[in-house]
Every structure is written in C-alpha cells, then in structure tokens.
Amino acid sequence: MRIKLDINGAEREFDVEARTTLLDCLRDHAALTGAHAGCEHGVCGACTVLFDGVAVRSCLMFAPQAEGSTITTVEGVTPGPGEMSVIQDAFCETHGMQCGYCTPAMVLVAHALLIDNPNPTREEIVDAISGNICRCTGYAQIIDAIALAAERRRGANRPAERA
C-alpha cells in the first residue's frame, strides 16, 4: 500500500506492505538507518523516534499508522553534515556511549526531554531514559551528557521569541 509520511520535515511516499513496521519502513524504505532494531518487542528502545514530538518505539507501530503524523529521527535532529547539536556534542563530551547502538535513541529521548523540561533534575533524566536499555555504559555518562546538554542549552544565546 502507498503511504505518505512527514519525516524530518519532508513529505515522503512509500509503497509498503500493511504489516511493515515504522522501524522497517524508516530503515529499509527511507534509508534512515539511525533507528536500530534491538528487541523488536518494545522493551529496549533502540528503535525510538519522535512521533509528533513524543519519543515512541518505531518497532511497535505499523508504518501506515504513522500516516499524517510528524516523524523525527536522529537524522532530523542533526543540524547538518558533520555538524552536531548541543545534545550530540554533550554525548561526545562525556562519552555517553560505547558501541553506539542505543545512542541515536538516547539522543532523541534527550531532545524530547529537554524541549519539555529545560532544567531536569538527575532523577528526571534517569526517568526519561529508563525506557531505553544501554548495555555498555551503566548509564552514568549518558545521564552526565543530558545534564551537560541541559546546562549548555540554558546558557546559549537564543532569539527572544524562543527564549
């Protein structure tokens, strides 16, 4: 079936089987491979994307169900080729990853959190990432990364209307 999705600010059309998950559609049809398959039953969170701004598991949703919604992947929060967002840079600064497999999802969760809550407590950060399993880091440097990103974003110059 043909579906239209708004991905990272562009309308895209795909011909998919009705049973195609949003994750498979993004990876196999849209060539956006930043979302990863981890458990494909909604526990590990490696497939996380932003769905109308909310972090959701793309493995638990069929692609046709996303029609008419706004999807943001890690490629959509990357400012440009070779250019990192404040959050991505903070993950590099604290080494908030090892193998990098859960990382795009963690970055998206951090984006979603910091848009809602620019000044999260440590507990709020722990809560926000608790649906995403990282097997490498024990989470400490991910939590540090998000706290650092929040601090840097708060200190950044912004246009008045967005302050």
Add this chain to the structure above:
Amino acid sequence: MSAISKFRYVSTDRRVREDRRFVAGKGKFVGDIVLPNTKHVALVTCPHAAARIVAIDKSAALAMPGVHYILDGDELAAATLPLMTGLDTPNVPRRPLAHQIARYSGEWVVAVVADTRAQAEDAAEEVVIDYEPLPFVLDAEQALESNDILVHEAHGSNVLLDKTFTWGEVDKDFAASPRKLKLRVKWGRSSTVPIETFGVTASWDPWRDMLDVYASIQMPRFNDQIGVALKIPLTSVRVHYDVDVGGSYGVKRGIKHTVLCGYLSRRLGFPIRLIEDRLENMRGGDAHGPERLFDVEVAFDDNGIVRAMKMRALENVGAYAGRSPFQLGKPVGAIVGPYKIQSVQYRAVAVVTNKTTQDAVRGFGQAPTNVALERTMDEVANLLGLDRLEIRRRNMIRHEEFPYVIPSGTTYDSGDYHAVVDKVMAHTSYESMKAERDAFRAKGLLAGIGFAACLEPSGGNATFEALLNSKVQTSTYMDSCRVNVDGLGAITAMMHTTSSGQGHETLVGTVIGEVLQVDPEMIRVVRPDSLNSLPSGTPVGSRMAIMLGGAAFHAATKLKTKLVTIAAHDLGIPLERAVYENGEVYDKTNPEHRRSWLDLVQIAWRSYHRMPADMEPGLAASHIMQVPTGGHLPTADGKVQMYPCTSFEFHFILVSIDPVLGRPEIVKYRIGHDCGTVINPKIVRGMTMGGIAHGIGAALYEEFAYNDDGQLIAQSFMDYLLPSSHEVPDVEIIHHVTPSPNTVFGQKGSGESGYLGAPAAVANAVNDALRPLGISTNRLPIKVSTLGDMIAAAQEKKSKGQ
C-alpha cells in the same frame, strides 16, 4: 591520576573519536550494510529439548512467495566440516543446523531463504518437521553422575572435561589448619545479551573465488573457522573489519551463522543475510554464558588466615562444546584472587546438557569464580566472628610482595591492594556505612554491606587452551598495528580487528600520537579486511590497551627510529646526537641544525639519494606483538603463566531490602579501581560503570531459566531483565594507579572491570542483610521472588518461635 603527568596525550581526558559518528546515527552496523540482490534467512527451530528429526516436508514452504531455497542439516553436514572446538572431543560435533538429532529447544533445524526476511519467516511456518522426542537432561550434576541419558551418544558420557589440578601441599595445609568451611555457590545461566543481535551478510563471488563477510563479530580466528568449515582456503575468505559492532562483551562469535550463510551464498549465488531477531539471539544464537556450580572448601586458622582451598567448578555448557569449557581455565590465572592462599586443588568439570550452547562472556569465567571466592571470605569471617573487611586485609597480598607468584604458577605483575582499600575507606568511612545500614534496619528494613576484592587478569593470551587440552600447542596470541606516513606527511594507522564499543581507534591514535608527539586527532585509524591484515587476536581478555596499545607503541617507535636515522644521515651527524622533538629532528649540539617533518617525508618518499644506504624508501612500520610474559606452555604439573597483567577492584556497597517485597535496592556503590596507567579516562570510566551494571544484572535479575520440559522460559526482554537506569545506582569510582612493569605505559586491562566484582559485592551485601534472619543465599541471580519468599518464611519461623 597524578596531577603532573609524564605523558602528553595518554591519561588526558580526551574525547573518544568513534563517538561522533554514533551520535548522528552514522555508525556502520551490519544491519546498515545492504548488498545488491541480497536474500534473507529465517530459521525453523526444534520445539523439543531433544528429538530425532524423522522427516522434513518442505513442499508447502517452497511454494510460498519469494522463497528460493530450504536448507536442512543433512545437506549442510555433507557439504561442510563441523565447527572447530578447542577440546579434544571429536564425537561431539557442532554444526549450524541440527543433523539427525536436535539437542536443545530452539536449535536450528532448517534455514529458509527468501527475497525478504518477512517472506522467509512466513515460509518457515510452513515447513513441516516430524520429530521423535528423546529423553533429555538439563541438570549438570545429573549429567555428570549418570550416563542414562547421553546428549551425544557417540561420546560415551556427558563429560567434556574433567581435570583436577593440585598446586602446593593442599592436604598438608588442610591437615595443619584448625578451621575448615565448605560452601556451595551457584552462578545462574546469564549472558551479555547485546542490544544489537548477531548479524552477518556473506557474499560469494564465483568469478573471483571470494567470500566477502560482513558480520557483527568479536571472534578470534574467525576467518580460519569459516574457511575450515566451508573447506575453502583462507585466501578466499575476506572478513571486513570496518563494521561497527553493537555491543558484544564476548558473545559475538557467529561462527555457525556465518558458515550457514557462506554455504548458502556459494550454493545459491546471492548475498545471504541473517540478522538474528531477539528470540533467535536468546535461544538458538548459542550465546548463553556460564552456568556454574561451585563446591568450595577452605582451611584457615583462628585469625582468619586462609591457607588452602579446594574448589570444584561444574559448568553446564549446554548442548555443544562452543568456547565455553575454556571459561573454566582462565580463572586458574587468578584462582586465589588477591589473597595469599598457599595451596589449591581445582577440579574443572564441563558437562553437556540439553540447553542452549554457550559462548565467551565478559571475564571468561572469572566473575563466577570471584563470587565463589568472595562469598567464601565472608563466610570465613562470619564463622570466626571477625570483621569481613579485616579478614580481607589480613589475607591480601601486600604491595612489597609483588611480583607475586600464586600457587597455579601465574605471576601477578603489580598491585597495592591495601592502598586501594584504604583510599576507598577514606572516601566513605566504614563507620558511616554501618550507621546508614543500621538506620535502615531501625526503620524495619533489611540492609547489608557488601565487599568484593577481585582481580581482573588482563592481556589475554590463550594458555588456558593448552592447560585444558594437551593437544593444543598455542603459546602466542598476538596483536598488531601498522603505521604509514603518506607522501604529504599525514599519518594513517591500521588495526586488524573489529571493535564493539571499546574505543580502539581512539586508543591507537592516542598511543601513536604520544610516541610521535603528534596531535592524535591528526592521525587516521583504519581497519583493513582480513586479507590485508597482520595477525591479530581480537579484543578479548581485556587485552587491547596492552596488546593493540603495545603494538601501536612499537610500530610508532620503529617509525620514529627510521625518521631519526634518516635525519641523522642527512644532517651528517652520528645517530646519538640526533634528537626527535614534535616530529622534527635536530642536532643536540646545534639545535638550529634540524630537519622538519616535511623534510623527512620528502627524503623518504622522493629523495632516495639522501637516504642512508640500504634503507627501504617510504615511511611505514609495523609491529606484531607477543603477549608480555607469553610464549610458554603450561608445565607438566599444571602450572601456567596466564595473563600478563592483573588489575584490581574493590567494591564497597550498601543494599537495603524491603522485607515485604523482597526487592533489593543498591543505596551506595563505591569502587576502588586500579588498572595501572589509564590511557583514556572516559573509556575506563565507561567500562567500569558498564561492567558494574552488567554485574548487577547477573546478581539480581538476569537468568536464562528453563522449565522442567527443557523449554527456555526467558525468551524476551519481558522475562530476561536487563538493568535499566532505575536499577543502576550512582557509582563513585576511586582511582588508584599501580603501573604494570610488563607494558609500555604501565597500563593494564579494564574491559571487564566492574563485572568481575559487582555480582560478588551484591551477593555479599544481600547476605549481610539476611543474616539477622538467620538465612543466606548462595544462588545467583538472587531474584526478587525468591528473596521475598525466603524472607517471609524466615520471618514466619521467627514469629512462631517467639
């Protein structure tokens, strides 16, 4: 770390270069590599714990849309050799697809090839297999003691390995000791379970006679094993190492997957891809970890000085040998932990059962052994009424006693265990921890303090293979690095293995930058494929800081020597007057008289007439590194120099338990950590934190549990519980540096740190919490349900008694 460093880049808090691509989702994982015209594999697995395959009806499946081929075990067994195993067990053949008999629930029986993975899965459901269920055995002790049910009939028993080592005067020491204690400790079956499952794409090109392999591997001698099983020369196996691996911690071996896909690609002429789904990964991926039963007996005096130990370790390896039995061998290199136990008897037994096959897991068997040792130290203290910290201090090897030879023949390179313990206790006092524990107890909760003092043998040689199988003569386990300076003066370094998050590109850049005094960010690090690689042993056994770091150091040093030699010749001065500084070389007696980096590049690349006689043109150097202290086989009496370095970790934690729920919560976590010179502080911190999280999982949550029918009942992340950010506490690391005399910068390994001691610390803390109730548990994982029941029963008994 010391405030004044003798290093320019080593030990400084530098970013990890790999991270940039990962934060943007631009890692290149095996699932991101798609070759044109690739076909996909789905697997049909055995539903029984053991069964004879009577008949396979493929007709309905073959008629399904998109299906190309259906492969069974008979065809594959006829065309390929069994997978290599390290033990001398020729009658326990292991193959990618079950041949005639399937030996565990979930074992692969048939592979379906179709245009898409979904079509292959659809067709897999239509394959009809007639099974004759067979008797099965799940329990290791039953498998050991009775031959009534044999997993491999031709082998004649279920025992793959049964070796007893006696190091020192064990019987005499036992007879001379006034006190003895026996303990049984069970390490439940868990594993590393990376978030990326194993995956492989294999592509055969009949016009070049070449099998290209892209796989999510961390496997020594991977290409050897593929070539042997497929009966093709290694010149026809090209393994691509520039594939990012989404976590491994030991298990990403994938030999059977790759042999299967390699065979199918040669048979069918398409690239063949098999990416495990989570169920395949947990059940038939052959990636389970140790399931080990320890019987420990120690002999000691009234002061708690432990003189001798007898340990039997019984490993339930599952249905086939895999790499697992060797995990009983590695702990021999730290069999007494940090303690001065004089004599040891160690019996290592591995049995096959009808469970999933195991592979290597972080620490290669050391973490379970550490639980047995550390639980024993606690119980010795409890029996004598001594303090558990004090008894450790009394038994630990003292700084001035290094290098220290343990009874099993391994020399510990260096350490200062008492200093690490003192540092941790200075950071968080024992009294304050006790006060906090007692405050929990006063509130009606259970609470306990846990210690674990553990070693991390590092540097990874493979001497355990020869120790457990005398036919194996392996005494090297090399790693390698090559450094090139190009015609415009830029540096490229080559490493010859995959990585799974350990930051090896950063390691290589840092080390070469240190030696050549060049900003590491200017150094490109690449991974050639296996046909373009120097011999490399891959990242196992916490070895890469030592081995790849060492190889990079020596290759860069050779290059530096060449630069200095060229410069001295061109300057017309003796070699000893030439000084290398920041990539330039000058005359010590006249610093103005110098050659720049680009001058030297010009000479080596283009002006051969200015080179010293007989020197090769160009600027390239390589080094293949032997393991420091390596090169010897075990002695006839079973003594062996295992790994060259020993890192040390001391865990000090507080756990509270709600007695109604039985749910342990780790309230405080302190770890003293000494891995010698730290090359990259961010990486070492991450390894330690991640290891602790993984160890908490093994101690409290994770188990591949089976029911009585031999069915794996933890088949998803709903049942196999990985610690989330809620389960992992804040951890404070207290660093100490005791450099190793065996390595180029004094570094030791840290890839398994945290994991080696966390399970022991948690088990000890929980037991300290349970002590007031008069109960204890020595079975990991200590699950909430079990703990709740134990506490309820003990409280009921107590109230009835009153």
